[in-house]
Structures are given as structure tokens and as C-alpha cells.
Amino acid sequence: MSAQHRTIAVDGLATHFLEAGAGDPVVLLHGGEFGVSAEIGWERIIPILAQSYRVLAPDMLGFGESAKVVDFTDGRGMRIRHIARFCSVLGIDSAHFVGNSMGAINLLVDLTSDAPVLPVRSAVTICGGGEIQKNRHTTALYDYDASFEAMRAIVEALFFDPSYPADEAYVRRRYESSIAPGAWESLAAARFRRPGLDAPPTPSSKRAYERIGVPVLVVEGAGDKLLPPGWAAEIAGQIAGGRSAVVDDAGHCPQIEQPDALADLLLKFFAELT
Numbered sequence: 001m002s003a004q005h006r007t008i009a010v011d012g013l014a015t016h017f018l019e020a021g022a023g024d025p026v027v028l029l030h031g032g033e034f035g036v037s038a039e040i041g042w043e044r045i046i047p048i049l050a051q052s053y054r055v056l057a058p059d060m061l062g063f064g065e066s067a068k069v070v071d072f073t074d075g076r077g078m079r080i081r082h083i084a085r086f087c088s089v090l091g092i093d094s095a096h097f098v099g100n101s102m103g104a105i106n107l108l109v110d111l112t113s114d115a116p117v118l119p120v121r122s123a124v125t126i127c128g129g130g131e132i133q134k135n136r137h138t139t140a141l142y143d144y145d146a147s148f149e150a151m152r153a154i155v156e157a158l159f160f161d162p163s164y165p166a167d168e169a170y171v172r173r174r175y176e177s178s179i180a181p182g183a184w185e186s187l188a189a190a191r192f193r194r195p196g197l198d199a200p201p202t203p204s205s206k207r208a209y210e211r212i213g214v215p216v217l218v219v220e221g222a223g224d225k226l227l228p229p230g231w232a233a234e235i236a237g238q239i240a241g242g243r244s245a246v247v248d249d250a251g252h253c254p255q256i257e258q259p260d261a262l263a264d265l266l267l268k269f270f271a272e273l274t
Contacts, residue, residue, distance in 0.1 A: 018042070021055050025092050029097065038058055129218065132226055220246045
């Protein structure tokens with residue numbers, strides 16, 4: 001089932017998203033790497049989920065075809081509130097949420113806050129929330145210079161299968177996405193810091209997980225180069241009723257490398273809740 005491309009205004013900001021299927025809504029939140037978009041991040045799993053659910057995959061602010069805007073004091077909070085308003089505009093008051101990498105971290109940040117704003121019925125966090133490792137792969141993600149070879153390094157960091165960085169067409173697709181008007185600037189600007197200030201801490205696995213009151217599934221890629229083995233079970237163990245799973249032969253983006261295996265996990269998780 002192919003997805004329909006739609007664009008709506010959310011509080012005056014152009015918001016592009018993919019929509020497919022019918023039924024209970026599932027909202028997919030992509031990662032935060034240079035060159036990603038809702039389509040690149042979720043295209044391989046949307047057709048599977050859309051057989052049973054209404055699937056919505058928005059381009060978050062600064063990404064894809066959505067508005068290129070940055071909040072320098074609360075960038076993450078602005079993206080979270082924007083997705084909450086996106087749901088409100090579409091009349092969605094309860095949904096299953098699935099986030100990858102930054103999308104997963106945004107979900108956990110909201111769910112553990114003292115006043116969550118997202119209409120979360122259940123949450124699946126994929127490769128987002130553990131202690132990010134400091135290695136050449138994380139350096140590739142954070143220090144992107146908008147060159148083709150630097151994008152190849154990002155692709156290498158994201159995937160377990162070495163065929164992805166070797167695929168010139170795939171690397172070019174992400175590269176072209178990363179240099180679309182305003183795309184590089186929006187993400188690079190989020191990494192700015194005032195001269196003399198220390199670098200901000202990387203996203204942490206330490207949160208007020210006791211605040212979470214919805215079912216949560218934490219998913220780990222067995223071959224993730226950015227997060228340490230076992231982080232998903234560690235976080236799930238801090239959430240009441242939380243559960244975890246590991247996807248074999250997958251790096252930081254199991255929804256791309258192993259869409260069938262991940263979709264099976266998601267559909268079983270959602271089915272148990274209904």
C-alpha cells in the first residue's frame with residue numbers, strides 16, 4: 001500500500017507527512033541524522049503497518065519538506081510540541097507512537113516530563129535512549145560537513161550491513177536530502193553553542209521513567225554502532241510493564257535493514273494492547 005504525500009499548516013508552519021492505511025493511528029517519528037526524512041526513514045515499513053493501521057509519518061521541523069525553523073533555547077521541545085499540534089490538527093487524540101533515534105528520544109523526553117503533550121497510547125522506542133558511544137561513528141553524525149564522503153560515513157555509522165555505505169545511489173539520495181535548501185542549516189544550527197561554553201551533554205538514558213504510564217517497547221539493533229549492547233533491556237527494566245526486544249542483523253535503523261522483523265514486533269505489541 002503506497003503512502004500519500006500531504007502537507008498541512010501547523011500553527012503557520014508547513015508540515016509534510018506520509019499517510020497510508022486506515023484504523024487506529026500509528027505515528028512514526030524519524031531520526032535526527034543529516035539527510036533523513038520521514039520517507040527515507042520509514043518507507044520500507046509503512047506498507048506493512050498500513051495493512052492494519054492508519055499510519056502517519058511527519059517530517060519533523062527542519063527535516064524533509066517541513067518548515068526549516070530552529071528554536072535555539074528549546075529545539076527538542078519545539079519539535080515535540082509541533083508533533084502534538086500536528087496530531088491535534090488532524091483530530092488525533094490517541095495514537096501508537098513509534099520513534100527511531102532522535103524520534104525515540106523525543107518520545108521518552110515527553111513521556112518522562114512532568115507535563116507530557118503527545119497523545120501517546122503506547123510507545124515503541126527504536127535505538128534511542130541509551131548512552132551514545134563516543135567513537136568515529138558518532139563523530140561522523142555530529143561533524144557532518146555536507147560533503148558526499150561525509151554522508152557515506154554517516155550511512156556507515158547507521159547500518160550494520162556494509163552494502164549500504166557501498167551503495168552509491170543510496171548514499172547520494174541521503175546526501176541530496178541533506179543539502180536541500182535549509183536542511184543542512186537547520187540541523188547544523190542546532191549544534192551551535194556560544195563561544196566559551198562547554199559542549200552540551202549527549203542524550204542520556206537517565207530519566208524519570210517512573211512517570212511513564214503507557215505501555216512501552218524498547219527496541220535495540222544487535223549491530224548498532226552507536227549504542228552499547230543491552231541498553232534496551234536496561235531502560236525497559238525502569239519502566240512499569242516495560243519490555244524490550246533485540247533485532248538481529250540490524251544497526252541503528254532496524255526499520256530499514258529489517259523491516260519485516262521490526263513490523264512483526266510492532267504488530268504483536270499493538271495487538272496485545274487491543
